[in-house]
Amino acid sequence: MNTYLKQIHPLSWTIIIGTIFGRMATTMSIPFLSIYLIKSLGASPTQTGIVVAVSSLIGVFASFYGGYISDVIGRKKVMLISIFGWSLVFVGFALADRIWIFFLMNALNGLCRAMFEPTSRALLADITPQESKLLIFNLRYAAINVGAVVGPILGLQMGVANSNGVFYIAGLVYFCYGAVLVVQFLLNKEIGAANKELGNRITLTGALKVTGKDRVFIFVLIGMIFCVFGYGHFGSTLGQFMEMNPRIEDGVKWFSYMLTMNALVVLIVQFPVVKIASRFSPVTPLIVGSAFISCSLLVFGIFESIVAFMLSVVLFTIGEVLMFTMTDVLVDRIAKPELRGTYFGMFGFNNLGNVMAPLLGGFLLDVIGVQSALLIFAIIAGCSACGIPFLLLAHRRLKQG
Template sequence: MFKAFKGIHPLSWTIIVGTIFGRMGTSMSIPFLSIYLIKSLGASPSETGIVVAVSSLIGVFASFYGGYISDVIGRRSVMFISVFGWAFVFIGFALADEIWMFFVVNALNGLCRALFEPTSRALLADITPKENKLLVFNLRYAAINLGVVVGPILGLQLGLSSSGGAFYIAGLIYFLYGIVLVIQFLINSQMGRKAERSEADKLSLAGAMRVTGSDRTFVYVLIGMIFCVLGYGHFSSTLPQYMEMSPDITDGAKWFSYMLSLNAVVVLIVQFPLVRMASRFSPITPLIVGNIFVSCSLFVFGAFHTVSAFLIGVVIFTVGEVLMFTMTDVLVDQIAKPELRGTYFGVFGFNNLGNVIAPLLGGYLLDIYGSSSSVLIFTIVALTTAFGLPFLLLGRRHMHMQQVQEEYAEKM
């Protein structure tokens, strides 16, 4: 294990450590956005859902182009633009005092994330040997959750559910992250530049779209993941709104921050044991099991109104989250053509359609039925999450058929 850690590139460590602090800054602010809009600005659940959803909506359409353009002009340029842009976005959150301002700033938040995330993952895949990729991708995922352990508690202590002060801290974190990336790219001057004679140079944006769209395994997995992300998105959008509105729950913001931290702690505890177990199967199989767990947890949130039930629901949800997300980067890397890796990671950003639909659907259901109809609301969101299962099963079947055909071709 020590040898594997030693083989990780310094730039990869920069991204992994930067992810810890970046997610700490994000999780001390963004998860409380819906509570802040309701409590401080008097927004309705539907208005709140629209503001929260726009980030993912912009991300859906920008992530593909971000991944594609990083194949063409290089990872470094895209990462610099997006990480420093992110710093200014969080300052914008702190200065906003109208709902429309939050709408605009959150749209820019989605744009920066859509550019930075697929590009940084593609860079990790570029500079990591095949035997270390599972480790590096899971270290990045663990880094996300290390940040989320601390972030929500800091956000609660800073009173973000009723003020915007922590957004300044998040902006400073991303600015410092950008400075460190500049230094690392100066040290490793050849990393992240445009590859010579890249296949992406020969493809138009529409051509790259056709390449990924004709990959049936990729398309099935992508559609299935949209529904997985739909279920995941309710945890940070519909659930906090429900907890703030429900007369059965006191101090909803406080308990939600504890639930976020519990979620991150459970991830850190179960991630590597689950990954070791999941690595024995097809990378799509953990996604299927994870979808089932997340669907069940959403039903628990709506059916039981005690703190202990919520905490049990978080544990179930977290196991499903780990199973869904720890293998996706490895899966996309396996499916992708090496010269179009950034494009594949970018197109996979379309799974954020789930994050667009979740707050809109949740806000609509809360507006129509009210927080008193929690069983009905969370049963609906659980069932819509489970709609991803048929597509994931098709993806696993098609991937298995491809592997059989490749093995047969090698023997011939």
């Protein structure tokens, strides 16, 4: 372990540590956005679902281009432009006082995230030795959840469900993260530079064709769209359900605790689960994780006690760990080295699941109502499980070589 840690590049440590603070800033604000819109601006669940979904919708289409353009003009330019833009977006959230402004800001939030995330993951893959990639991707995933442990509690204490001032703090965090990246890139000028030769050799359309013809990649992508659809309800539909359900007291408080518990369980189980999962084909954990998430969503619909909800969060989180700890390794394994950014960008299309989740969740809450929790979550769980057959097809093709 120590040998692998010594191989980690200083820029990789910057991204990992920056991820902690960035995710802390995001989770103390964005997960409460739907609750804020309902309580403070009087938005309906459907309107709220549209505002929440637009971030992922924009991200779906921007992610591929962001990954591709980072292969051509360089990771450095894409990361710096997107992260400083992200900082301004959070300031925009703080100043917003109309639903349409929140819609616009969340669209830009999705754009910045879609440009920064696949590019930073591709950069990590670029500067990390093959034998250390599983470790580095899991350190990044752990960093996400370290931030997510603290973020929701800070958001609750700052009253973000009733005030949008916390977005200023998020903007400042991302500005500082960007400033540190500027220093790191100045110290490592050879990293993240443009690949002009690639830009002359392959167009955006050509890159799309290359990834589109990769059957294993496409099956994994389709399967993950459904998996992410199930996962997306935790941060959208569940928060609205907890707030709107008259049989649950202090729904916002318990939802923040559930977010924190989710992150804590990730930190506890991540490395033991990864150690076991690494013994299998990287698609196998995705299949098992998808099944866990679908089952946990069903539990949310069957029971309405806080104890049952917390147990369901544990089941949900184990499924999340199984799915997301191996995806970066899997994409890196499938990807052609010269198109690594393109593959990571194309994989951003799995956020179609995050688009569909708040839209369907808001629609079901509006039409069926919170009193029919079992029907709502049964529909959601069934849709989420639809990704398993595609992941099985990917597993079979990967075994065939």
